[in-house]
Amino acid sequence: MSMITATSTNQEWVKVDLHIHTLDDPKDAVDYSAHELLERARALGFRVLAITLHDAVFDRQEVFADAAAMGILLIPAAEVRLCGAHVLVLNVTGEEIARLKDFDDLRELRARRGSSVFIIAPHPFYVFGSSIGARLLEEIDCFDAIELCHFHKGLFNPNRRAAKVATRFNKPLVATSDAHRLHAFGRHYTSIPKPPELTVESVFTALRTGPVRLTSPPASLVDLVSTAYFIFLAHPFRRRRKRRRLISSSLDSCALR
Secondary structure, three states, rough: OOEOOOOOOOEEEEEEEEEEEOOOOOOOOOOOOOHHHHHHHHHHOEEEEEEEOOOOOOOOOHHHHHHHHOEEEEEEEEEEEEEOEEEEOOOOOOHHHHOOOOOHHHHHHHHHHHHHOEEOOOOOOOOOOOOOOOOOHOOOOOOOOEOOOOOOOOOEOHHHHHHHHHHHOOOOOEEOOOOOOOOHHOOOEEEEOOOOOHOOOHHHHHHHHHOOOOOOOOOOOHHHHHEEEEEHHHHHHHHHHHHHHHHHHHHHHHOOO
């Protein structure tokens, strides 16, 4: 699905990816750094990114400073698990994420912060990945947008259901890479018209009001095999190895006390 929801011959567009993981992730085993991501993003012309660690906000200020120096707006964000479902929460603090335990907490955050936060339902109808599934209809008021997942080909495309829900509830679709490997970043993204000033507020406004361009080409056969290998073999092995290292490090620290 390579979607374009707006066209213009003179409009300058800004590339945006709001769902990316790096090796800072406390749960996933990712093998590239935030700085490697920034270098690739600059080379590919991206101007807006969100590093969405699992249940933690990426807050390394030196990386934010380096991103700004490259002309990239880096938005603090997290992929939080609520009632078994993953949710992307953008422009938040670690303290705010720590207080989120269920969807009512998410509603309270929205009520308190208003349009200064942006909440996305990631890969909502995929079987794997802690997707929200049909519960999205019950909790739709919690969300600003619905993700167009990168993993699709031909008849296999749960994004079709996501698009129907987005249309029904007048929510924008947002294409992202959900990158866990560096080469996966850069092919799936959203583009917004370039605002007079590139700020968190202007990006959120552009996403909410449109128009937007969604770039998400169908997976090749190599992509399908590579992704299946990563999801079912390589990544579980890396996560187990990471957990063993963390346990070993914790035991070593206790022994030194």
